[in-house]
Amino acid sequence: MGRDYVQPVYGLDGFNCPHSECGAFAHQLWLYHLTARGRATGLVGKTITLNTFSASFCVKCERVALWKGEQMIYPMVSIALPASEDMPQEVKRYYDEAREIFYQSPRGAAALLRLAIQKLMIELGEDGDDLNEAIGNLVKKGLSERIQKSLDIVRVIGNNAVHPGQIVIEDNTEVAMSLFKVTNLIVDGIITKPKEIGELYDNLPEGAKNQIAKRDN
Numbered sequence: 284m285g286r287d288y289v290q291p292v293y294g295l296d297g298f299n300c301p302h303s304e305c306g307a308f309a310h311q312l313w314l315y316h317l318t319a320r321g322r323a324t325g326l327v328g329k330t331i332t333l334n335t336f337s338a339s340f341c342v343k344c345e346r347v348a349l350w351k352g353e354q355m356i357y358p359m360v361s362i363a364l365p366a367s368e369d370m371p372q373e374v375k376r377y378y379d380e381a382r383e384i385f386y387q388s389p390r391g392a393a394a395l396l397r398l399a400i401q402k403l404m405i406e407l408g409e410d411g412d413d414l415n416e417a418i419g420n421l422v423k424k425g426l427s428e429r430i431q432k433s434l435d436i437v438r439v440i441g442n443n444a445v446h447p448g449q450i451v452i453e454d455n456t457e458v459a460m461s462l463f464k465v466t467n468l469i470v471d472g473i474i475t476k477p478k479e480i481g482e483l484y485d486n487l488p489e490g491a492k493n494q495i496a497k498r499d500n
């Protein structure tokens with residue numbers, strides 16, 4: 284991903300435009316307490332203030348998004364983070380489905396994201412059923428601390444077998460949002476970053492690469 288995606292949030296003065304035709308990071312102007320002018324009999328000339336409704340105006344494409352309270356209701360698109368370009372297809376399938384249902388069911392989205400992470404572990408040659416063991420193996424293979432922590436967050440929050448007296452963190456909108464972020468972070472750390480370094484290395488002059496190969500043999 285080039286520029287970091289900024290999720291549309293109520294009241295924020297800049298985010299990625301939710302309209303797919305635009306999608307750009309853009310300054311947003313807010314119109315609060317929208318009013319409607321009546322035309323129907325009995326309402327002619329009357330102005331009604333819709334206190335709970337507001338609109339954000341994208342200065343780049345001049346399209347409007349409608350909000351009810353703090354929730355965007357138009358356009359009906361997911362505000363969840365898009366999948367990283369390097370996400371394996373098998374993983375992305377679940378990730379995209381989670382994005383689609385996120386509005387209606389954050390809990391369902393969280394469950395699908397766990398499945399996505401499980402698939403990712405399998406793609407990496409680990410056992411998808413035992414996240415704890417998979418993380419341990421990946422750490423042995425040199426997994427960075429940041430990614431390890433991200434994975435452990437997923438593991439612990441999703442652990443249903445909690446002992447009495449412990450706080451159960453239930454899946455909700457906030458958990459689902461952070462799972463979107465964590466899934467991309469894992470892909471970035473395990474797939475994107477090593478790929479970028481590999482490409483840089485491949486572009487080194489042949490002579491230099493031969494020298495390195497000689498040194499390490």
Ligand SMILES: [Zn+2]
Nearest residue numbers: 300305341344
């Ligand atoms: Zn726009």
